[in-house]
Each structure stands twice: as C-alpha cells, then as structure tokens.
Amino acid sequence: MSIRPDSTMFAALHGELVSHPWRDPHVASSDAYSLFVARSSAMGWLTEATENASGGLWGMNDAGQGPDSGSDPSRIAWFQVSLTEPVPDGRPLPVQAFLSCAGDVVARIGTPRLRAVQLLLPVQSLDASSRVRGVIPLLQEAGWFADVDPRLRTPVRVTLDGGQEPSIRSAAxxxxxxxxxxxxxxxxxxxxxxxxxxxxLKPAVIDELWRGPARHRATFSGVLAEWSLDALGWLAAFLAEASSQNGVGTPLMLTADRPEGSRSHVD
Structure with missing residues (x-):
C-alpha cells in the first residue's frame, strides 16, 4: 500500500451524541476505528493494508470516540486516513466519501447533533497545473441537492487555516x-x-501534518443547501479546488460551523 506521508485527511465531528441504548461500548468490533474500517471497506473506499495493495481511496490510520480536552462544542468522534494514490486529474479530493463514512459510523454509535466539523485537507495532493476540469464532477454532483427543501438552507462560516503558510490569505x-x-x-x-x-476550534492534529500551528486564516461566509455532512463534504472539496486553483499548495485546516443563533427553519 503506497501511503504517502503528506496525504493525511483528518475529520473531527463536534456536537452532541446520544448513544444507542442497545449498544455495548465494550465490544471491540463496534468502536469508531473498527466501524470505519468495516464501512469504508464495504463501500470500496478502503485500500487494504497489504503489500502492493491497489484500489480504494485511503488507508486507515486511526480513529476514536469521545471528547478532547476542553473543545467547545465537544468532540463526538474523529477519523484519520491517508490517501493511497495521487488524486486523479479531473477528480476532487474524496472529502464527501470520507465524511459520509464518518457520518455512517457515528450513526451506528448513537444519534448525533452536529454543531461543527473540522477537516484537514491535503490540498497539495491536487495538481493545480492540470486541474482545469477538476471542478466539473462537483458541479455535476451538485444536482443531488437540487430538490432539497429550501427551508433547510442555512448560514455557515468556513475558516481555512494554512498554519505557518500565509498563501490562503492572499488567495482569498x-x-x-x-x-x-x-x-x-x-x-x-x-x-x-x-x-x-x-x-x-483549535486544530486537533499534530503540527507536522499540516505546517501548524494555526496562524494564517481566511473565513468564508455564505448559505449552504443544508446542514449535513453530505453538503459539508461537497463544500470542503469545492473550497479545496478553489484554493488549489488560486495558488495554495499546502495543507489547509477547515473548520465549518453555523453562526451563533442561525438555524434552518426546520431544525
């Protein structure tokens, strides 16, 4: 398996989680790590940890459940993988699949109420010089949200932090x-x-994975079709494309939340 050291994707889901009453947390096969491996393998997204393995999108690094030290909102669960191959020209970062898998795992554990998401985006895995068509799949996939109840539209705030690399500020x-x-x-x-x-939210990964610590930020505000991991995954991939196309070639820490007091009409 050709895991590259600069291809880490990390996701932390923040909010509240009410565990299912029938679930036994002491069963090893039902922890966040095992469930993520099982789900991403079933969907064809996992590259097996064997010599010369091929196929899939990522190799498993680690995962966990439960709060970190003092984050607000509290952390529900976190997941870390490594892209096993360079992102093909004309394809976005597989953030939507990554968050979909994370969401399926959390839903197996309990009933979540999502308040914020943090993502490490390996923007350097995108080749800006040959990605003129990289946004086309995202525009096609946008059709999935065409019939979303308009009452679900919600204001969002998305911060992109380049750590010690300032290019995100000039690119904004x-x-x-x-x-x-x-x-x-x-x-x-x-x-x-x-x-x-x-x-x-303060980044929850070691500085070496993304040129941390946090320092140079740009925050984008707007309206999202719905407050869901599906839509947030699409948005993260779209912002990664926007960053790459405008001179950013280093990892970015993305934090998405809803401004205080803003909710969709059907929350």
Missing part, C-alpha cells in the same frame, strides 16, 4: 471570485474575512 479574494463564477445551488458565498476569530 480570487477564491471568492472563482467560486462565484460557477452556477450551483449548494453554497452561495457572500463574503470573506481575514480577521482572526478566537471562537474557531
């Missing part, structure tokens, strides 16, 4: 223009800000 204005150049109804970006916000 062009990223906004780039995103507005496409017709899609999943995410309408209203504005961006380079002002630091102390309420953003």
């Amino acid at each position: 204005p062009e990223m906004l223009r780039w995103m507005r150049g496409f017709t899609q109804d999943v995410f309408s970006c209203d504005s961006f800000s380079l002002t630091d916000d102390d309420t953003v």
Whole structure:
C-alpha cells in the first residue's frame, strides 16, 4: 500500500451524541476505528493494508470516540486516513466519501447533533497545473441537492487555516471570485474575512501534518443547501479546488460551523 506521508485527511465531528441504548461500548468490533474500517471497506473506499495493495481511496490510520480536552462544542468522534494514490486529474479530493463514512459510523454509535466539523485537507495532493476540469464532477454532483427543501438552507462560516503558510490569505479574494463564477445551488458565498476569530476550534492534529500551528486564516461566509455532512463534504472539496486553483499548495485546516443563533427553519 503506497501511503504517502503528506496525504493525511483528518475529520473531527463536534456536537452532541446520544448513544444507542442497545449498544455495548465494550465490544471491540463496534468502536469508531473498527466501524470505519468495516464501512469504508464495504463501500470500496478502503485500500487494504497489504503489500502492493491497489484500489480504494485511503488507508486507515486511526480513529476514536469521545471528547478532547476542553473543545467547545465537544468532540463526538474523529477519523484519520491517508490517501493511497495521487488524486486523479479531473477528480476532487474524496472529502464527501470520507465524511459520509464518518457520518455512517457515528450513526451506528448513537444519534448525533452536529454543531461543527473540522477537516484537514491535503490540498497539495491536487495538481493545480492540470486541474482545469477538476471542478466539473462537483458541479455535476451538485444536482443531488437540487430538490432539497429550501427551508433547510442555512448560514455557515468556513475558516481555512494554512498554519505557518500565509498563501490562503492572499488567495482569498480570487477564491471568492472563482467560486462565484460557477452556477450551483449548494453554497452561495457572500463574503470573506481575514480577521482572526478566537471562537474557531483549535486544530486537533499534530503540527507536522499540516505546517501548524494555526496562524494564517481566511473565513468564508455564505448559505449552504443544508446542514449535513453530505453538503459539508461537497463544500470542503469545492473550497479545496478553489484554493488549489488560486495558488495554495499546502495543507489547509477547515473548520465549518453555523453562526451563533442561525438555524434552518426546520431544525
């Protein structure tokens, strides 16, 4: 299995989780790690940890359940994988599949109430010089959200942190223009800000994985088709494409939440 050291994807789900009353947390096969392996294998997303293995999207690194030290909102679960092959030209980062798998695992454990998501995006795995068509699959996949109840539309805040690499700050204005150049109804970006916000969740991965610690940020505000891991996965991949196309070639820590007091009409 050809796991590369610079291809880590990490996801932490934050909020509340009410465990299913029938579930036995002491059964090893039902912990977050084992469930993620089983689910991603069943969906064809897991590259087996064997010599010269092929196929799949990622190799399993680690996963866990339960809160970290003092994050607000509290962490429900976290997952870490490594992309096993370079992202093919014309394809986005597989963030939607990654979050879908994470969501399926959490739903097996209990009933979640999602308040924030943090993602490490290996933007450097995208080859900006040959990715003119990289956004096309995302625009096609946007059709999945065409029939979403309009009452589910909700304001979101998405912060991209480049750690010690400042390129995200200079890229932000062009990223906004780039995103507005496409017709899609999943995410309408209203504005961006380079002002630091102390309420953003602190990164929960070691600095070596993404050029941390946190320092250089850009925050994009807009309206998302629905507050779901499905839509957030699409948005994360879209922002990774926007970053890569506008000069960012290093990992980004994405944090998405809903501004205080904002909810969809059917929450």
